[in-house]
Amino acid sequence: MPNRLAHETSPYLLQHADNPVDWWPWSEEAFAEARRRNLPVHLSVGYSSCHWCHVLSRESFEDEAVAAYMNAHFVNIKVDREERPDVDAVYMEAVQAATGQGGWPMTVFLTADAEPFYFGTYFPPEPRHGSPSFRQVLEGVSGAWTDRRDEVGEVARKIVRDLADREIGFGDAQVPGEGDLAQALLGLTRDYDATHGGFGGAPKFPPSMAVEFLLRHHARTGSEGALQMAADTCEHMARGGIYDQLGGGFARYSVDREWVVPHFEKMLYDNALLCRVYAHLWRTTGSDLARRVALETADFMVRELRTNEGGFASALDADSDDGTGKHVEGAYYAWTPQQLRDVLGDEDARLATDYFGVTEEGTFEEGASVLQLPQSEGVFDAGRIESVKARLKEARDRRPAPGRDDKVVAAWNGLAIAALAETGAYFDRPDLVDAALAAADLLVRLHLDEHARLARTSKDGRVGAHAGVLEDYADVAEGFLALASVTGEGVWLEFAGFLLDHVLVQFTDDKSGALYDTAADAEKLIRRPQDPTDNATPSGWSAAAGALLSYAAQTGSEPHRTAAEGALGVVRALGPRAPRFIGWGLATAEAQLDGPREVAVVGPNDNPATRELHRAALLATAPGAVVAVGTADSDELPLLAHRSLVDNEPTAYVCRNFTCDAPTTDVDRLRAALGR
Template sequence: MANRLAQTTSPYLLQHADNPVDWWPWSPEAFEEARRRDVPVLLSVGYASCHWCHVMAHESFEDAETAAYLNAHFVPVKVDREERPDVDAVYMEAVQAATGQGGWPMTVFLTADGEPFYFGTYFPPEPRHGMPSFRQVLEGVRAAWSDRREEVAEVAGRIVADLAGRSLAHGGDGVPGEAELAQALLRLTRDYDEKHGGFGGAPKFPPSMTIEFLLRHHARTGSEGALEMAVDTCAAMAGGGIYDQLGGGFARYSVDREWVVPHFEKMLYDNALLCRVYTHLWRATGSDLARRVALETADFMVRELRTAEGGFASALDADSEDAQGRHVEGAYYVWTPAQLREALGEEDAEFAAGYFGVTEEGTFEEGSSVLRLAAAGPDEDPARVADVRARLLAARERRVRPERDDKIVAAWNGLAVAALAETGACFGRPDLVERATEAADLLVRLHMGDTARLCRTSKDGRAGDNAGVLEDYGDVAEGFLALASVTGEGAWLEFAGFMLDIVLERFTGEGGQLYDTADDAEQLIRRPQDPTDNATPAGWTAAAGALLSYAAHTGSEAHRAAAEGALGVVKALGPKAPRFIGWGLAVAEALVDGPREVAVAGPVGGELHRTALLGRAPGAVVAVGEGAEGAAEFPLLVDRPLVGGAPTAYVCRHFVCDAPTTDAAELARKLGG
């Protein structure tokens, strides 16, 4: 019999709807039930494509005996961290403060007031590696609750007080300038892995936001060191196992520092961010590799993540069924020499093994290898490579595909809108701009509704119940602003304004600080607030970037002041921890550069418009349109007429413009950085 999770829209919660555990979704009713029964709440937080979440579910939550004990002595609550990042953030902060580490599944025991008193992540079914079993943990917590309640209350109170006493981030004093950006670059240079690209050791994550900073810094200052780190990191990732050499698109991260073996889940946000990174890298260098990877990643998103409603699904699982029917990680993606021979025949299999690094010993598990460009060089026959790749892809299509998490997350779709719009514009692919527009339409129609308040998720055309958080507003506004520049449709500028007005009204505190939840959102034990990047730009800096771009489009001093207030935290953190505030540094580059405002009085898609979109000036905004109609939609176009009847471009800062030009080459020089 299904439990309460069967009524939810989250694919992760629905995966647990048939558990014998009597799960509750996060709700006031669950905590009222815990108070009524005088038992603790077990909070379990995960997400649909999380490998260890599946493992713990199979070992413990599908076990009838464990479930019976859990149901008798706890109120079990299951949360999808992607639907409720606020709940995840607050309790993850407590877990990390108490244990020094975190991860998913996250396992937290709470009082009926939501106060945490015992923490962990994955617990095995039997004791191992110094870890207690999940049953031992349950029995220990139950004993403490029954016999040492005062101690439990004291611990819970101390933890909540400690969280409340932690200093909130603030806007800081002033905005980051040349000195802070130079210090950030120096620190990144020290952390850079010169041999393999990227930053730090294993596991190694794609540093999308940091690369955006490096590209903008190079465009503004001409720093060859910044460009070199960006180019070499992108080349290493594109040639590694983290990139799907057959179907395009990136896996979540590399378990090693050489980018060989990935954690195989494929997330929308990684691919949206990296699609945009490689497009911007091509814009900076003209690299054929960057062009190929940008387009293959865009095509992967459209082919494998686009939903029937026109939005983009959250993720593909890491695990799928192998040839023996086992549900294992990477089964869809890895190859043995024997599997190559079966798909290609002896001669081509030998070529493919050398080209893609497939060995008898294997680079992954059980003698299998992750495909990477082991021997790619100028001597390889492109036609043969393309033929082998196509045949292997066709063979792979016959395997059991990984499951797809079909929920649409507003923030991540905002990132996808920006990436597809810019990639489509740069490479003359109007179909990608159309896909971006359809996703943006869905966000307006379903996620905004009639109120301009965003809901966080939807699934199958049904809006979810959870309110949008700051990253949703920041990333959706970013997507709308990119779409406005590419399409010349001022409605997207207007929609971005709706989003950012709510940021100003509901998410902004004193001194420029921003909060991750609105002032009228559900109150948790702490109002979450984090200015640092994780796998995606922090909501704080995403909002700052969109506020700055909107101010550049409209001349709004209120939006610019809010952006500058928010960037104070970048001044404080950028020189010390640049890897964790990369998007904030990228936005700071735009601020230092102006950003430049480009008004194109002329046709959408014309030579001047395309030249403006290809400009590398950090964070430049582009308004395009003709006559009174264009001026009505874009403030930048007001009093910017044609010169001599020809399409004309104006490059401005703070609405003060250089002499207009009708020459595309001159415009390109003005926007070179």
């Protein structure tokens, strides 16, 4: 019989609806039950494409005896970290403070007042490698709760006090200057892997936000070192196993420093961010590789992640059926030499083996290899390679596909909207812009209420119950601002304004300018989460700074500009010390130093000269430049106000830092005005 999770919208929670565990969703009712029964709370946090979350479920949550013990001795709460990033952030901070590390699945034991007192991640079904079994942990915690309740309570209260002391301010810090950004660049250079690209060692994650900073820094200063790090990192990733050489799109991370073997889950947010980065790299360098990867990644998102409602699903699982009924990580993507021969025949299989770096020993597991591009494509016959790739893709499509998390997350859809809108505009792919518009329309229709409050998730056209957090408001605003620049439709600027006004009122500290991850009127947790550092996505703090700055440039709004600059104070404090973890904030600081430049293109939309000026403006590499396009009498976009045609020809205006260049009807002059 299904448990309470059967009524949830989260695919991760629904995966546990048939567990024998008497799960509760996160709710006041669950904690009331813990008080009524005088039991501790067992909080289990994960997400649908998490490999070890599935392992823990199979080993323990589906075990009748373990479940019976859990039901008798705990109130058990299951949380999808992607649906409730606020709950995840609060307790992950506690786990990391107590153990020095964290990850998912996350296991936390709480009092009925939601105060944590014992932590862990994955626990095996039997004692292993120095780790107790999950059953031993349950018995130990239950025993402590029964026999040493006062001690448990004191531990919990101390942890809550320690978390309260971690409040972030930086309200007095000024916006970053030239020296701060130069120090950040130096810090990235020290961490740079000159052999394989990227930063640090294994596991190695795609450094999307840091690469965006490097591209903007090059555009503003001419630093060839910054461009080289960005371009080489992108090439190594695109040639590695982390990139799907047949279907496009990137896996979550590489388990090695060479980008060879990925953790195979494919996340919407990674692909949205990387699609935009590769499009921006092409915009800077004209690289054919960057163009191909940007378009293939965009096509992957539309083909495999788009939902029936027009939004984008969260992720594809790492695991899939290997054809024998067993779920295996990477089964969908890896190839043995024999599998290549079965599909291609001996001659083309030898070509594929060389082209994709497949070996008899294998680069992955059990003699299988992850496809890479270790050699230059120029040494192979392009026609034969395209035929080989098409046949392999067709054969792979017949394999059991990885599961898909169909949850639509507002923030990640905002990132996808920005990426698809810009990629479609750069490469004359109106279908990609249309996909961005459809996703934006879904967010407005379903996620945004009449008070401009944003819901975090939806599934199958049904909106979730949980409120949006700062990253949702910021990233959706970012997507809407990109749409406004690409389409010239002022309604997207208006919607961005609604969201950012909410950021000013609900997420910003009036005195310090610091930002919180949850709204002032959101559900109260043991701590109001607040983190300015990037993780897999831009932090809500940095994303809000960027969107506020762009909106201020589009509208001339001083409150939004002031809020953006107040938020950037944290970048000055952290950027020189930890540039890898505040890349989007550094990229926003580059835009602030550059102006950002404001470009108004005035002219009829059906005039080829208008379209040419508009395209030149969109392709400008000036950091964070904003673009408005429309007729002189348009009242939808403030940048077009009081701007008229010159000699009755479509005209471009460029301004920054309260100073405007002479208007021009010449595309080359516009490009020059948008250079350094």
